[in-house]
Amino acid sequence: MTQLADAPGPAERQRLMPRGSWDWHIPTPFSQGWRVDNLLFVGGQLSADEHGNVLGEGDIEVQTRNVFDAVTRVLAEGGATWRDVVKMNTYYVCEEKGDAVREFWEKMTQVRLQYLPTPGPAGTAVRVAGLMYDGFLIEVEAIAVIGSGSITATS
Structure with missing residues (x-):
């Protein structure tokens, strides 16, 4: 097998386990x-203490604030901030119906907006039956993408 002269070497990998984060009970x-x-x-x-309790x-x-604080800790452990986030997936449980769903979503989003820069990351939100x-x-x-925080949006 021929190796390309410009082929990159092995990727640098670092496991991120910030102090105070929850860990599995098993x-x-x-x-x-x-x-x-x-x-x-x-x-x-998740919105969990160090032992995985809700x-x-x-x-x-x-819960949204606790979750975003936990994401912030992992980002910081790896040398990143919310400005570096390019993709975010949110899974949420809401058993409400009608206007109550909108109110739930608005409460969650008002907290999320306190963390997200403008422009924010590409995002997906999925309503699920349970976590x-x-x-x-x-x-x-x-x-x-670490170091991408200085990129500005184009319109």
Whole structure:
């Protein structure tokens, strides 16, 4: 097999496990995030204490703030900020109907907007029947390109 002269070497990989983040109650190999060269992948973050217990049960505003704080910690551990986030997926549990769904969404979004820069990342939000355990209302994962925060939007 021929190797190209300009082929890059192996990627630099760093496991991200910020102090104070929740951990599985059973041994698992999962990580809070990974930095691979200038890419940072934040695994799904929940509103949980260090032992995985739900914080802010029934309160989407409290849980959203806790989740975004957890994402912030993983980003910081890898040398990134919210300005570097280029993709964000949000999964949320809302059993309400009609106007109550809109009110739930607005409460969640008002907190999210306190963290997201303008322009914000590409985003997806998926309403789900449930998350890992009962009581969790929101889970967020993100991808960041470290050093991309100075890019401006074109119209």
